[in-house]
Amino acid sequence: MSKVVRFHQTGGPEVLRFDDIEVAAPRSTEVQIRVKALGINRAEVMYRTGQYVIDPQFPATLGYEASGEVIAVGAGVEAFSVGDLVSVIPAFSFAEYGMYGEVVNAPVHAVVKNPAGVSHEEAAATWMMFVTAYGALINYGKLSSGDAVVIGAATSSVGLAAIQIAKMAGATTVALTRSKEKEATLRAIGADHVLLSDDPDLTGHILRASGSRGARVVFDPVGGPNARNIIRAMSHDGVYYQYGALDSRDIAVPVMDILTKHIVIQGYELFEITNDEKKLEQAKAFISAGLTSKALRPVIDRVFRFDEIADAHRYMEAGNQIGKIVVTL
Template sequence: MRAIRFHALGGPDVLRVEDAPEPTPKPGQVLLAVRAVGLNYADTMFTKGQYFIRPTFPAIPGMEAAGEVLAVGEGVTDVRVGDRVMALGDGAYAEQMVAPAYSVYPIPKGLSFEQAAALPVQGLTAHHVLTLSGRLAPGEKVLVHAAAGGVGTLAVQIARRLGASFVAGTVGSPAKADLVRSLGADLVVNYREDDFATQIRSAVKEGVDVVLEMLGGTDVYKRSLACLAPMGRMVVFGAATADVRGTVEPVGLMHKNLTITGYYMTPLIKRRELCAPPLAELAAAAAEGALRVIVGKTYPLADAAEAHRDLAGRASTGKLVLVVG
């Protein structure tokens, strides 16, 4: 089968289109014919050796895909050969991949493979950071950083679906601002032109109840915390600026009873009771047109290196997807 592999750590230039052995499903696994692959910023970190999981060479990047079931391993009863599914697993940049059965989910009628490949990581992350970690209640207010990205575009919409009374987002360009407004944001701040903390406190004097933070760095943490209302929560779920050493002063949280919590999806994937219901809800809403899944750009599998350059360059909006076949 064709696959994107790399044999040494590095940027997009280490990615190669190669022939690789076809995988075989073990007990509890599902084999997919991959039709579309969702790209994640974590993929670029993985090829550089900067992700939580280190590659074993030759390595195939990618953690989410959509396609059709080719075969199932012993003990798998929830899916059948021919089913259209989306999956979380390793080695997604290939014509075939295996995934644990617990992280394989049905694609509803009306949802394309490209849309389905854009949902598992970003959809679950957006839903979880708002609900599990952010504990968003109807009527509360939310600030979404990087609101034009894969997680951000969904988080803005999900916050509205959950009853948020005010949704703000930060972006890096006027075009991205227009997109986020079209998704239902009340306030969009171009962080290249304005200080988001000043703009938030001007619009909502008491502050927001939840901040979704995935930029990283001491300065961003400080200004994000300044946006919070009493009893507010900041959810940290990434460091897109690569500044992973940002610090906060814990005693400073006491005055307004603030909370900082972290979110990391990987250990939750095995908790199907936490993942299957929200993903089914989001997929159904997307299939019905009630939720917009923003696929910013698609690429042939062979152009994975170009896709990584675009992802790292932060000029993209929504989700980038590789199309296989």
């Protein structure tokens, strides 16, 4: 029997329940993992409250990210063995799998071995944020030395990952935040420039930070009317990736900048990478190399125990964290 966290109705963190279930043997496309740590994601809060892209089927499971030890493999699985220390990447639907449990089955394509020297807590905090940033900046954006990149909501876990990945690529990083107090944290991660997102001269500041060239890549989960001030500071052939819509209002697009500089405004989702076998394998290799070299390290804001998982959700909803929320088992 395994203790798992499920919910039987939508609502606040109080609907999360610990249920004892019998975990089936892994199928031919699965590995079974004894979970040591979980990464908490905003998507899990949205799913629990009935605001996600799919509706929960009760009792509903949760959990995109986990790290632990392989304790069984399905017939024919050759890439993993019992005893391997592994992590789970968000490359499946909550309707199929959930990682909130002492023992869980995970689809083999979503599992990756932990590099040496990476703790379970760090591994559980890694894959959602680094794969999200990698997909836009490297796989699509082809970010390289000499580029300037603007990173919106830079103190989010994905924003912090984006700064590190951009530095790996040799780009100049321009981090946006709503709080002057967070500047030291962003510079410690590697941000070359830190700007207030509501600065009335945001366009001018970005242009100066990029040496007047403008930002070739923008990676922004906010959007909204203020996006026009970022778009005006983009370079010729620049691309603006919108991946979160934290401001649900329409993006204001300065049409002459779009026409004269051939700027692209593109929507982007993590699942564009995790649902594509080739792209996912490339992401695994890039991020594993970064973890091994220590160029990439997840920023962990706070760690909760498994029996405090409702408190971890409350903390996520408060929105004050800088980096990742982790739960240990």
